[in-house]
Amino acid sequence: xxxxxxxxxxxxxxxxxxxxxxxxxxxxxxxxxxxxxxxxxxxxxxxxxxxxxxxxxxxxxxxxxxxxxxxxxxxxxxxxxxxxxxxxxxxxxxxxxxxxxxxxxxxxxxx
Amino acid sequence: xxxxxxxxxxxxxxxxxxxxxxxxxxxxxxxxxxxxxxxxxxxxxxxxxxxxxxxxxxxxxxxxxxxxxxxxxxxxxxxxxxxxxxxxxxxxxxxxxxxxxxxxxxxxxxxxx
Numbered sequence: 001x002x003x004x005x006x007x008x009x010x011x012x013x014x015x016x017x018x019x020x021x022x023x024x025x026x027x028x029x030x031x032x033x034x035x036x037x038x039x040x041x042x043x044x045x046x047x048x049x050x051x052x053x054x055x056x057x058x059x060x061x062x063x064x065x066x067x068x069x070x071x072x073x074x075x076x077x078x079x080x081x082x083x084x085x086x087x088x089x090x091x092x093x094x095x096x097x098x099x100x101x102x103x104x105x106x107x108x109x110x111x
Numbered sequence: 112x113x114x115x116x117x118x119x120x121x122x123x124x125x126x127x128x129x130x131x132x133x134x135x136x137x138x139x140x141x142x143x144x145x146x147x148x149x150x151x152x153x154x155x156x157x158x159x160x161x162x163x164x165x166x167x168x169x170x171x172x173x174x175x176x177x178x179x180x181x182x183x184x185x186x187x188x189x190x191x192x193x194x195x196x197x198x199x200x201x202x203x204x205x206x207x208x209x210x211x212x213x214x215x216x217x218x219x220x221x222x223x224x
Contacts, residue, residue, distance in 0.1 A: 036215075043113065043201055044154075044215040089154065098144055098156040098167055099203075099213060 002027040006090050006102035013080055013109050021075040021105045023064075023090035031092040033057075033066050033073040034099070038087045047075075047088070080109045114138065115204050115216035123222045129190040132219045136183055136204030142166070143185040144205075144213060145177055149198040160185055192223045 007022040025031065032051045036044040048057030053068035062077045073090060090102040114137035124130055136143050145157040147170075156169035160179035171177075174192075179185045189196060199220050203213040 034212075043115075043117075043217040044203075045113065046212060046214070049212065093213075096166070098159055098169060099146075100156075101154040103153045 002031065002092060002094065002097075002100050004090050004092055004100055004102035006088075006105050008103075008105070009087075010106040010108055013107070015082055015109055015111050016079045017109075019075070019077040019080045019084075019107070021088055021090075021107070023073045023075065023102060025071050025073065025090075025092050027071075027092055027094060027100075029094055031094045033064070034091045034093065035062070035064055035073070035075050036089040036091060036101075038089065038104070040086070044089065080107070082109045082111050085109045113214040113216065115202060115214050117200075117202050117216035117219050119219060120217065121220050121222075123224065124192060125224055126192055126194060128192050128223075129188065130192065130221065132187040132189070132200050132202075132221075134185045134187070134202030134204075134216060136185070136202075137214055140204035140206050140214075141183065142205045143179055143183070144203040145171075145185070145187050146201045146203065147198050148201060148218070154201075157187070189221070194223050197221055197223045 003026045034049045035047040037047045048059040050057040050066035056065045064075045087104045089104045091099045116135045141162045144159045157171040159167040177187045199218045201218045202216045205213045
């Protein structure tokens with residue numbers, strides 16, 4: 001079946017460092033890809049999405065590009081802040097099927 | 112604020128008991144999804160409803176059931192609770208089946224003692 005693999009965490013960075021969280025997927029067809037973020041004690045929030053190959057999703061300084069050739073959707077941010085500390089989930093969805101999530105990557109940013 | 116509401120926020124109960132979790136989707140959304148988040152299993156899809164009808168089932172135990180009412184709110188019923196059912200339960204909604212974006216509620220944290 002379809003699946004999503006994320007890099008294991010936790011990831012600890014200093015403020016203003018560059019962030020990359022790797023995400024690869026296995027799916028037949030052409031899924032839509034998502035990054036969700038979960039701040040401490042809260043629910044999941046949609047961070048960005050891409051619906052077709054070579055699309056770039058972006059929001060709040062975060063970016064991810066849908067790469068069909070490498071089946072990847074890596075999340076990047078040029079300069080992280082303490083407020084970015086959260087758990088990040090990569091997910092895919094095809095048509096009417098539910099979201100399939102990766103296991104999540106915990107990011108801690110220290111001042 | 113996603114517009115999806117869930118009650119209660121926290122629930123503490125004992126093994127063998129039954130609980131009901133409630134979800135109200137965003138205004139106008141017809142589709143409701145339930146997910147379970149636990150430390151060992153991650154985020155797992157349980158069940159989906161669309162306009163009152165069950166649409167898809169995931170890893171939902173037979174002890175669990177759900178329904179969506181005419182006003183589109185949904186309830187997840189968990190019975191014969193076990194320690195391993197302790198988890199965060201999220202509801203999400205989307206405008207219609209096949210719509211990509213799901214909006215999540217804040218979750219209900221269930222603790223079974």
